[in-house]
Amino acid sequence: MTRRANTRSAAVEVWHEYLSNKAKRLRDGRFLVHGRRAITRALECRWPLETLVYRLGAPEPSEWARQVLDTSGVPSVGLVPEVMAGLAEPSGPVPELVAVAVSQRTELEDFAPGTPWDPPTVVVYDRPASAVRLGALIRSSVAYGAGGVIVTGTAADHYDPQSVRASDGALFAIPVLRASGPAQVAAFRARQRDRGIATRIVGSDDHGGIAVDELRFGDATVLVLGDESERLAAPWQQVCDELVCVPTDGTLGAPAAAAVALYEISRQRRLLR
Numbered sequence: 001m002t003r004r005a006n007t008r009s010a011a012v013e014v015w016h017e018y019l020s021n022k023a024k025r026l027r028d029g030r031f032l033v034h035g036r037r038a039i040t041r042a043l044e045c046r047w048p049l050e051t052l053v054y055r056l057g058a059p060e061p062s063e064w065a066r067q068v069l070d071t072s073g074v075p076s077v078g079l080v081p082e083v084m085a086g087l088a089e090p091s092g093p094v095p096e097l098v099a100v101a102v103s104q105r106t107e108l109e110d111f112a113p114g115t116p117w118d119p120p121t122v123v124v125y126d127r128p129a130s131a132v133r134l135g136a137l138i139r140s141s142v143a144y145g146a147g148g149v150i151v152t153g154t155a156a157d158h159y160d161p162q163s164v165r166a167s168d169g170a171l172f173a174i175p176v177l178r179a180s181g182p183a184q185v186a187a188f189r190a191r192q193r194d195r196g197i198a199t200r201i202v203g204s205d206d207h208g209g210i211a212v213d214e215l216r217f218g219d220a221t222v223l224v225l226g227d228e229s230e231r232l233a234a235p236w237q238q239v240c241d242e243l244v245c246v247p248t249d250g251t252l253g254a255p256a257a258a259a260v261a262l263y264e265i266s267r268q269r270r271l272l273r
Contacts, residue, residue, distance in 0.1 A: 016086050022157045031159035033099040041169025048102040052076040055084045055096045065097045108177045113147035116196045119220035120147035126226050127153035135166025136255035142170035144262035152179045182239045200241040205232045209243025217265045225254040
């Protein structure tokens with residue numbers, strides 16, 4: 001079903017709020033997806049899309065946009081450029097296509113990744129303040145085969161359009177869960193061990209622990225990273241089985257530190273196969 005709109009409607013006003021209003025996204029269970037790669041990844045991963053919003057008039061839609069509109073089976077709405085501009089990312093051009101997606105929520109208590117023969121890696125990001133950094137960390141997690149990302153505390157929203165864009169669509173390929181803090185993550189470790197999966201919580205701390213390439217990562221790993229702090233908070237250090245650091249002449253932000261640690265974990269796992 002395709003509809004066309006020349007003026008702002010109630011639906012357009014609601015979609016516009018999803019750009020910056022976290023409470024509205026959470027309440028409605030909806031968020032916006034911008035960009036060719038992110039929308040394509042959402043379709044590939046069969047993520048539930050409610051509406052495709054496309055730009056009417058010149059320039060003509062690209063071949064990619066026409067194919068998505070014609071073959072996805074998702075209802076579409078056409079908006080004139082001046083109305084479509086209201087759904088653009090901050091400082092971004094008028095998009096040719098924006099998807100309205102349905103949020104998905106998996107409870108940590110129901111999360112049971114991996115097996116004793118295929119131990120998973122799960123990444124915990126403690127209180128990320130930046131949606132862009134959160135999206136970048138999700139992208140690295142998918143690139144190195146992590147089984148999930150847990151976001152703890154009061155933090156950026158992974159359904160923020162900036163996070164979705166920074167993840168390059170990886171958000172749609174991995175479970176992203178929320179937890180209050182260390183106690184919930186420690187309980188997850190206990191449940192994994194009860195399933196017969198040897199699991200350690202390993203914290204990344206620039207001022208503690210051994211170099212990341214000196215620790216053996218044969219078992220399942222819950223990798224915990226703070227946001228931009230060089231040290232993990234004391235409650236996290238108390239639940240960690242090990243602390244590691246990435247040897248550098250300076251400091252790394254969480255997405256970069258995660259990429260280095262995840263590469264090392266995947267490298268060691270490949271050698272064990």
